Amino acid sequence: MIWLYRKLLDRCLSRLVRRGSLMVLWPDGSRSDYGNAAGFRAGIHFKTDQTVRRVALNPGLALGEAYMDEMLIPIDCSIHDVLCVLMDNQNDVSLPAVALAAKTGRLLRPLLQANSARRARRNVAHHYDLNGRLYSLFLDRDRQYSCAYFASDDVSLEDAQLAKKRHIAAKLKLDRPNLEVLDIGCGWGGMALTLAKEFGANVTGITLSEEQLTVARARAEAEGLSGRVHFELMDYRAMNREFDRIVSVGMFEHVGVPNYETFFKTVKSCLKPDGVALIHSIGRFEGPGATNAWITKYIFPGGYSPALSEVLGPVENAGLLTTDIEILRLHYAKTLAHWRRRFAANRDAIASIYDERFCRMFEFYLSGSELAFRLSDHMNFQIQLVRKQEALPLTRDYMAETERRAAQFASAAD
Numbered sequence: 520m521i522w523l524y525r526k527l528l529d530r531c532l533s534r535l536v537r538r539g540s541l542m543v544l545w546p547d548g549s550r551s552d553y554g555n556a557a558g559f560r561a562g563i564h565f566k567t568d569q570t571v572r573r574v575a576l577n578p579g580l581a582l583g584e585a586y587m588d589e590m591l592i593p594i595d596c597s598i599h600d601v602l603c604v605l606m607d608n609q610n611d612v613s614l615p616a617v618a619l620a621a622k623t624g625r626l627l628r629p630l631l632q633a634n635s636a637r638r639a640r641r642n643v644a645h646h647y648d649l650n651g652r653l654y655s656l657f658l659d660r661d662r663q664y665s666c667a668y669f670a671s672d673d674v675s676l677e678d679a680q681l682a683k684k685r686h687i688a689a690k691l692k693l694d695r696p697n698l699e700v701l702d703i704g705c706g707w708g709g710m711a712l713t714l715a716k717e718f719g720a721n722v723t724g725i726t727l728s729e730e731q732l733t734v735a736r737a738r739a740e741a742e743g744l745s746g747r748v749h750f751e752l753m754d755y756r757a758m759n760r761e762f763d764r765i766v767s768v769g770m771f772e773h774v775g776v777p778n779y780e781t782f783f784k785t786v787k788s789c790l791k792p793d794g795v796a797l798i799h800s801i802g803r804f805e806g807p808g809a810t811n812a813w814i815t816k817y818i819f820p821g822g823y824s825p826a827l828s829e830v831l832g833p834v835e836n837a838g839l840l841t842t843d844i845e846i847l848r849l850h851y852a853k854t855l856a857h858w859r860r861r862f863a864a865n866r867d868a869i870a871s872i873y874d875e876r877f878c879r880m881f882e883f884y885l886s887g888s889e890l891a892f893r894l895s896d897h898m899n900f901q902i903q904l905v906r907k908q909e910a911l912p913l914t915r916d917y918m919a920e921t922e923r924r925a926a927q928f929a930s931a932a933d
Contacts, residue, residue, distance in 0.1 A: 521568040528575035539604045544594060546571065559603040562594030583813035583883045587876050598879075599859070599886040606890045632775030634821045636754040640727045642773060642821040647728035650872050654707075657861040657869075661709040662734075665769030665799065666851040666899045676857040679850075682922075684713045689921035690797045690843065690903050691764045692911060693718040698763040701725070701789060703755050704770025708735030708748070715747040717925055720764070725753040756781060761791050771800035772822050776829060783837035787906060795911065796839070796904040801851070802827060805896040811887075818884050827900060834904065842911055843903035851899055855889035 525545065532541065532553045539558030543551045546568050565571050570590040573581035585591035586598055593601050634642065654662055659677045667679035668686050687710070691700070696719030702711045705724025708731075714720040726732055735750040755770075765786055774782045786796050801824040810823050827844070834841055862869065862885060870878050891897040905911060 521572065524568075524572040524575040528571055531575070531578075535608050536604060538607055541601075541604045542594065554604070554608075559600065559607055561596045561600040561604045563601055564592040564594055566590045566592065577812070580812040580816065583817070583880075583887070586883050587817075587879045589879075597886075598882055599889075602883075602886050602890050603894070606887075606894045610895065629777055632821055632823055633777055634773065634775040636756060638821060639754060639773065642819070643727040644729070645820055646818060647726075648730040651730055651734060653869060653872060656865040657858045661713075662707040663709050664706055665854075666801070666847060667854040667857075668847070669850055669853050672853075676854070676861075679854070680709075681713075684710055685717070685922050685925045686918075687766060687768065687797055687799060687901070688714055688718055688925065689918040690901065691766060691795055692917060692921070693720055693764065694917075694921075695719075697721055699723070699761075700764040700766060701758065701760075701762040703758075703765065703767040704773070705731070705735060705750060706769070707731050708738050708750060710766065710768055711735070711748050711750070712738060712742060712744060714766075715744050716742070720747070722748045723760075723762070724748065724750045725755065725758065726750065727752065727754060755785055758785065758789055760789060761794075762789055763791055763794050765790055765794065765796035766799075767797075768799040769801075771798055772824055773819070775821055776823060776825065779825075779830065779833035780836055783833050783839055783904075786904065787837050787839050790904075790906055792906050793910045794906065798902045798904065800824070800830075800900060800902075802830075802846075802898055802900045803896045804898055808896075814884070814887075817880055824897060830900075830902070834902070839904045839906065840908060841902060842905050842908075843901075843915065845901045847899040847901070849892060851897070852889050852892035855885055855892065859885040859889060 529551060532543065532551070536554035538554065540552065540554040540556055540560045542562035543553070544562070544564040545551065546565055565574070565585075567590055570581075570585045574585060574591070582591065654664065658664055659680045661677070661680055663680040663683065666683065667676060668683035669679045670682060674682070693700075693714065698720050700711075700714055700720045700722045702714075702722055702724040705711050705726050708724060711722040711724040714722050724735060726735070729752065732750055732752050739745050739748045739750065771782070790796055803824055803826050806826045807829055808826070810819070815822070831841065859882075862881060866878055869881070903911075
């Protein structure tokens with residue numbers, strides 16, 4: 520039967536690879552070439568017939584697993600080069616196996632994204648409670664694990680992440696000291712600490728990651744900000760206090776479509792009548808979809824990047840008013856390119872913490888994610904929300920002015 524699976528995969532690759540070229544070395548030593556010389560170029564070796572069968576039947580899951588297990592070997596190139604060829608072509612062709620996986624993923628969304636408080640805690644631990652040193656080896660110094668903001672191509676990762684925090688702070692309109700801010704999904708505390716240091720806010724950060732909680736509390740103590748910044752291990756649904764401002768960066772992707780209305784109703788109930796909220800999330804341009812099966816299994820169980828059409832309905836149903844939406848195009852592709860290069864530079868150190876299979880898993884994740892933003896339909900969105908229209912000025916001028924003042928404050932501090 521292996522001839523049938525090989526024929527199926529051969530037919531799929533023949534249909535798929537139109538730009539660029541892909542050379543395939545099959546388990547029996549024979550070779551096939553697909554595409555043309557114009558574009559990305561790569562080569563791969565399928566080590567076993569079983570690998571051919573699995574990739575032919577379920578490429579969305581099996582391709583990454585084959586690379587992790589060294590059953591798919593890049594030839595004279597990297598896995599990034601291989602994914603460049605495949606993802607540069609995927610939007611032009613609908614392959615039966617890929618279409619079936621996407622349809623199945625859509626049907627299973629209510630189950631896969633039913634992120635109860637207990638399941639959400641387990642999902643977060645899967646990715647964010649890894650050895651803390653891992654993230655220090657490829658993120659910026661502030662451990663910002665979300666899309667940076669690049670005003671130009673020559674901006675460093677550290678400066679782009681700081682610009683992201685200030686860009687978000689500007690949209691929160693922190694126009695007076697001692698505003699009470701809730702940071703939902705506070706990570707390692709960088710956003711909360713910046714809001715306290717640069718804008719005089721009192722911040723409560725909540726997370727489901729014990730690893731992040733420990734680091735965030737230690738950072739607040741070390742920076743002398745324990746009186747202004749407090750971190751708690753808490754699910755967003757358990758919060759019952761009111762705040763002047765609410766911010767959430769890179770957490771909404773873990774909420775799950777079935778919980779969107781609960782999330783935004785919680786935001787409304789925790790936001791004072793004249794308050795402002797800012798939600799920063801990965802999204803997709805081309806409408807509702809499904810999370811890749813490999814990403815769900817190995818990286819972000821329960822995760823999903825929504826289309827705006829899936830978000831705005833629950834916002835409206837919660838009784839919140841959308842006052843600003845910004846789409847960040849390619850910023851995350853640039854961010855992930857930095858992470859990928861830093862990961863490669865520190866690969867030996869990371870392998871000593873985990874192992875080679877873990878490194879291949881992360882390489883596949885970082886490359887695939889970067890290309891999802893560069894070659895596919897992924898983007899980031901920022902949604903500003905209020906309960907009352909009068910909570911904000913009529914124009915957006917205050918945002919740019921706030922960012923300018925923050926930069927001047929930093930220059931003076933240096």
